[in-house]
Amino acid sequence: MSIFVDDDTRVVVQGITGGEGKFHTQQMLDYGTNVVAGAVPGKGGQEVEGVPVYDTVDQAVEAEDANASVVFVPPAFAGDAIFEALDTDLDLVVAITEGVPTQDMAKVNKRLREVDTNLIGPNCPGIITPGEAKLGILPGNIFESGNVGLVSRSGTLTYQVVSNLTDRGIGQTTAIGIGGDPIIGTSFVDALEAFEADTDTDAVVMCGEIGGEDEEQAAKYIAENMDTPVAGFIAGRTAPPGKRMGHAGAIVSGSGTGTAESKIDALNNAGVPVGDTPEEVADAIEDFL
């Protein structure tokens, strides 16, 4: 089993005719993902990598029975594209786009609470269930099918930790990059909840970073609700206050909230071992299994 995506996921790519959209559609198809349609206003009737393009998400869903979308639309139009996907009643929307205005995401966030759709991202690498489907830009070859779930705020850090696991022969049920923005759809808690419910996931890796309080909330959730063991990693121990470390959301505030220390303490108090290095996270997972 897995969470959110599998063999049955039927994907519409929003922004399929753009450079990124086209390239990653090919990569997703190569991986075996069912990319069944593209949606780009004004490009209906075209084909990209053999995939039919429609003018609207609604038409794509109607014609190809899609149940998920991946958004490769430029930031200025990404908020609108996510709204379109949410209003089409898909099961899952994965927004890859980096740089979506925060106030657009506040509006999306409100709508998200009124629909049954899960949103992953924005500003994220996507989601992969190894051997079944990948929605996004993750390099498929580093993943192996297995019994460890992984949720992370960062793309390349995910790859690092996954390679530490895969090198030891530890595979993954599903890996999710939830994104580095201040306002995102799926949170750590949402992903942990899904992993807890997944009978094939025997342990979970959670990679957080400085900024906000999502990791603290996740720690609380783990302590109160999870039987599946979790190992953690927190990036940004050496980050100075008040400086944005690459991700829009990765900032320790001037008053000292959002620090790595606070997150590590919260996780440790919830019984979650936090590795000093990615290697130590893999050690902890190996101990669990």
Next chain:
Amino acid sequence: MRLHEYQAKEIFADAGIPVPESQLADSVEGVLDAVAEIGYPAAIKAQVHVGGRGKAGGIEIATSEDEAREAAESILGMDLKGYTVDKVLVEQGVDFVDEYYVGVTMDRGAGKPVAMVSTKGGVDIEQVAEDDPEAIAQEHIDPAFGLHPYQARKVVYDAGVPAEYARDVSSILSTLYDLYESNDASDIEINPVMITSDDDVIAADAVMNIDEDALFRHPDLAEMEEDSYQNDLERKAGEYGFDYVRLSGNTGIIGNGAGLVMTTLDLVDYYGGTPANFLDIGGGAKAERVANALDMVFSDENVDSVVFNIFGGITRGDEVAKGINEALEQFDEIPKPVVVRLAGTNAEEGMEILNTDLVQVEATLADAVQRAVENASEVAQ
């Protein structure tokens, strides 16, 4: 992107928020001309992007021409927390009886904006939030509807603003929210809103930061952006388009992806070194960008050694290797030892291309960081 006080005040004034009469000046003569028109007392305020200007000596009150000259001479050109002051706002002094705080920001946990009002204005509001959180009244705003008038009144009453000023303060708050929304601000605040001895309500300071991701739809605001870099290296990073933060250590760090670069910094620290910088070349970087990154780190005099850590997803190892070769081949002697670790997409191709006469190669993140830390301590000796 941060606006200066004088820029924010122009926007506030245009929207109908009362502000003191003021003029911008960039010379001592300019300050004296301005005070001659505005009269005494006058506040002379450094226009730089730092908080706590008053405490740091960036704000003076002048009651005479001599004092104005003295204040102008001391503030213009001064170094305020790393920024050089080249402009001051000369402003009519306000005789006030009370100071409030009014602001709107994004509550990232709640995923929606929040309006805040406090009668404890005129001091560091983050300190108030820590010491006496009850003193700040808050009201979350539904971004689809905006701030309802009743909410503006509610938060002002909740804060304990006296009835005779409540109407004016809630009107200022409503206008602030409109500005926040229409300009894609990330924060907007007035600290303090002053109650004058004549019972007027006036914005004595103005803070307005704009969401950089939304600047594409605000070309007018984008034009107002002024150089706000703390040093030449940050300026250079801005020109190259890198996410860069300078720290105080001697191991330079280049990588791709914010989380992995932060992790590399943390590992340098973990293995006993000191990180010199955060530099994220971003996703899909081509050779030229890689060379620019090396140029950045080499030009930091604190750097004694460099670690280049790439885990390719959309970034390709062969492109990175080409960039590293290009950057290093132009030197007769490599200025600082460079350790390279390539993994992920096209890493093997990259390793073949990489000129190993110029760099040291390590296969794992841990080994690469440890070697760079060793190099740094050797060079430093």
